[in-house]
Amino acid sequence: MTYWPLLLIALIALGFAYRSFAKRRKCARLLATPLTPEQRRVLERLVPMLRKLPDNLRPALEGKINLFLDQMTFHGNNGIEVTDHMRLSIAAQACILVVNSPVWFDTLRTILIYPAAFSTGRGEHDGFLVHENDIGTAGESWDRGPVVLSWDHALRGGLDPEDGHNVVIHEFAHQLDALTGHTNGIPILRKGQRYDGWEKAMLDAYNGHVERVESGHRTLIDPYGATNHQEFFAEATVTFFEKPRAMRHAEPALYAQLAELYALDPAEWG
Numbered sequence: 001m002t003y004w005p006l007l008l009i010a011l012i013a014l015g016f017a018y019r020s021f022a023k024r025r026k027c028a029r030l031l032a033t034p035l036t037p038e039q040r041r042v043l044e045r046l047v048p049m050l051r052k053l054p055d056n057l058r059p060a061l062e063g064k065i066n067l068f069l070d071q072m073t074f075h076g077n078n079g080i081e082v083t084d085h086m087r088l089s090i091a092a093q094a095c096i097l098v099v100n101s102p103v104w105f106d107t108l109r110t111i112l113i114y115p116a117a118f119s120t121g122r123g124e125h126d127g128f129l130v131h132e133n134d135i136g137t138a139g140e141s142w143d144r145g146p147v148v149l150s151w152d153h154a155l156r157g158g159l160d161p162e163d164g165h166n167v168v169i170h171e172f173a174h175q176l177d178a179l180t181g182h183t184n185g186i187p188i189l190r191k192g193q194r195y196d197g198w199e200k201a202m203l204d205a206y207n208g209h210v211e212r213v214e215s216g217h218r219t220l221i222d223p224y225g226a227t228n229h230q231e232f233f234a235e236a237t238v239t240f241f242e243k244p245r246a247m248r249h250a251e252p253a254l255y256a257q258l259a260e261l262y263a264l265d266p267a268e269w270g
């Protein structure tokens, strides 16, 4: 009896195990690596929301930004050259969503950047695209990637942390939503977070929001959230980060669910 086939199988298994070990080690190294002083200066200017982040969350944010920059490939379209500042701004705005969460953008590896408003020419009925009727030219999120962003909008969203608009947070909230396999406004909930509590808070807030939008009232959450459940989740997430105190006051149950989901309490920041 020859042992060569067994030896070969053992070697292949060893190869896979080593690759997986090396990947995990690289991941852990990136997550433990702080940003450089220059990167911090750039983010201070481009994403002022981060100034309010509690100090105890900063190391996690910086590590996740490093992991994001390592894993994601950025492509510039329509003649835009993607710079380190662009990558850094987008990475920081996206990573704030997961700074205190075990969830990661596992199915995303590509980010397409357009200089400004764009048209990808993709159909509204494509099953894999979260179509943005209203802000469509500012961003798109595809199940399992890519995320497509107008740099003009991504930059402005980062520069103004309190206007209630942020295309990066919006599109990456869709990416988190898509991790369940269905982009439907129900992301993977936090361990111990009850589905019935989530559903009630979301539906109550969504129905109230639709009613206010349809009757022409001003709304705290962007009216685009009235489009459907997934857009409501994305826009509610933007409001959670950009107008947290107003949301906690106006929509306490919704705020509490998002605070549990993200394990963050931005109304107490700053």
Ligand SMILES: [Zn+2]
Residues within 6 Å of the ligand: 130, 131, 132, 170, 174, 230, 231, 234
């Ligand atoms: Zn959307």
